[in-house]
Amino acid sequence: MGEILVDCDILVVGGGIAGLSLASALAGRTGVLVAEAEPTLGFHTSSRSARQLIPSYGPAVVQDLTVRTLALIRALEVHLPDPVLKARSFLLVGSEETVRDRASGHMHPIPPAQMMALAPELKPECFPAAGLDTTSVGCDTDVLMEYHRRRILDRGGRILTGSPVRSARFEPGADDAGRWITEAGEEIIASRVVVNAAGAWADQLAALYSARPRGLQPYRRTAAVVDVEHPLSENAPMVADADETFYYRAEGRQVLISPSESVPSEPMDARPRSGDVEALVELVNSVTTLGITGVVRSWTGLRTQTADGLPVVGYDDVVPGFFWLAGQGGYGFQTSSGIAELAAAMLLDGTPDSSAAEALSPARTGL
Ligand SMILES: Cc1cc2nc3c(=O)[nH]c(=O)nc-3n(C[C@H](O)[C@H](O)[C@H](O)COP(=O)(O)OP(=O)(O)OC[C@H]3O[C@@H](n4cnc5c(N)ncnc54)[C@H](O)[C@@H]3O)c2cc1C
Incomplete structure (x- = not known):
């Protein structure tokens, strides 16, 4: 040296x-x-990242740190010309059991009619139960x-x-x-x-x-921005399947989607694998009426965990x-x-x- x-x-x-x-x-x-x-x-x-902060997501200590982070970001936002946070609730959908397992102080079960009112693009026969976290927000x-x-x-x-x-x-x-x-x-x-x-x-x-x-251990997670026939409304919630097979949210008139995969990887500049985004598009089109017509861009990041x-x-x-x-x-x-x-x-x-x-x-x- x-x-x-x-x-x-x-x-x-x-x-x-x-x-x-x-x-x-x-x-x-x-x-x-x-x-x-x-x-x-x-x-x-x-x-x-998917740019969403979800107080109901993760173990208790993570949830507490998320609530604290939200308070600290709200305090710093006053020094900025534009807001960092944007109201966007989080809707978890799945079987009665999987949704119940994720219920917490921030996530409460809601009836199917409310699920459909919040996310009319969902095919109701695919998702018998839902939970809602109204404290969740988008983050710039x-x-x-x-x-x-x-x-x-x-x-x-x-x-x-x-x-x-x-x-x-x-x-x-x-x-x-x-x-x-x-x-x-x-x-x-x-x-x-x-x-x-x-x-x-x-x-x-x-x-x-x-x-x-x-x-x-780093784990791969892919996401993509897609064009759709039926855009989501601006205040639509982020929607995630409780079995972690997909999530999506509005990205302007386009939609951000992810297969929620957790595949072990070496540390690297990760890239999407051939076929992963295509399979996800097929899945999201089969459980919603969004009507994905094309992929605008896609990427992969590594989520590193103990x-x-x-x-x-x-x-x-x-x-x-x-x-x-x-x-x-x-x-x-x-x-x-x-x-x-x-x-x-x-x-x-x-x-x-x-x-x-x-x-x-x-x-x-x-x-
Ligand atoms: C698809 C996807 C969606 C996600 N969605 C969300 C979400 O909605 N909300 C959320 O909270 N989190 C989300 N995450 C997770 C979040 O993005 C990560 O937890 C966070 O970005 C990790 O930040 P970091 O600073 O630890 O890592 P990084 O951003 O990877 O930063 C680590 C840095 O260290 C540098 N580095 C490594 N080795 C060296 C070295 N030897 N010398 C100098 N520099 C070095 C690297 O170059 C890198 O820039 C998501 C992740 C993915 C992949």
């Missing part, structure tokens, strides 16, 4: 929604630097990420793109202190803490810092100054500000006494 060019308190590796939200929460409170491998921010999973993820980017820079933080982290070494200091020396692209960065917000590459990044992998399905947030229990911010799975946007708030408190004020911190700890049993 060459000469040290950059010094900071906290180096965040990964410029997706996770890394940007945390750096934005830290900026102005400590010296923060984001290193992103790709030439643009949000290149991987964070530019490939581009505006949200730009807000965080701007806030980091305005408060003296730095962002390096095209700077893949390739190697690192720990330099011990006096009194248990020490610092990480990280090679990121052309830069050599010295930092007290390194945050692992590397998404699908989180376990690989951990290996560079000699941290034990946490079994973070074995217990919860994110990993907190200091590594063995490696000094190495902090995990990974495994957000399908909840990365809906938990982003809540997790950033929690992580910033851990990094700046010590470990907060919270049940969320315990539930997400990298030292929890089973990881």
Whole structure:
């Protein structure tokens, strides 16, 4: 490694929604630097989501973090010319049993007549039961990420793109202190803490810092925007099948659809597989009257999860100054500000006494 060019308190590796939200929460409170491998921010999973925040989706701790994230985004929206959030409820359809299994404080069962009033394109014989989450909203993820980017820079933080982290070494200091020396692209960065917000590459990044992998597995998920004969109304809910075989929502006069697949993958720039979108179009056309006429564009992203399905947030229990911010799975946007708030408190004020911190700890049993 060459000469040290950059010094900071906290180096965040990964410029997706996770890394940007945390750096934005830290900026102005400590010296923060984001290193992103790709030439643009949000290149991987964070530019490939369905852009919906669903408080009834996920385990209890995820639901709590989603509610907190919604409150934090509503508070930041007042500083922006355009809103980040858009009212769009979430309608879950399926058998009585599968819908009942997903009922929670935010999701309540509704009668079939109400389901048809909300989503008249559904073929009622296909879906005997439905549940509705009226607290769910759409999210302009581009505006949200730009807000965080701007806030980091305005408060003296730095962002390096095209700077893949390739190697690192720990330099011990006096009194248990020490610092990480990280090679990121052309830069050599010295930092007290390194945050692992590397998404699908989180376990690989951990290996560079000699941290034990946490079994973070990327899973493929595809989506497409399609033309339809019968567009959805502007305030139509997002509709998802409780067996996770499809979901769809309005995208202007077009419709965004997904097969909701979870297929294991290596970390990579994932692309749709031949036949996947065609099979989905056939399925959606068979259970709705949308009448899909063509595919405008399609993409695939990787949702990275641990074995217990919860994110990993907190200091590594063995490696000094190495902090995990990974495994957000399908909840990365809906938990982003809540997790950033929690992580910033851990990094700046010590470990907060919270049940969320315990539930997400990298030292929890089973990881
Ligand atoms: C089809 C689909 C639909 C989804 N829908 C939703 C939704 O509606 N709501 C929701 O909340 N979530 C949704 N998600 C999930 C959400 O998109 C993710 O949880 C979130 O984007 C993950 O963000 P991240 O920052 O952890 O990862 P990423 O966005 O992948 O960012 C990680 C970054 O780390 C960088 N990196 C990796 N290794 C290095 C290295 N060595 N050096 C430097 N940089 C490195 C990568 O280049 C990458 O940019 C969806 C996902 C998919 C695929």
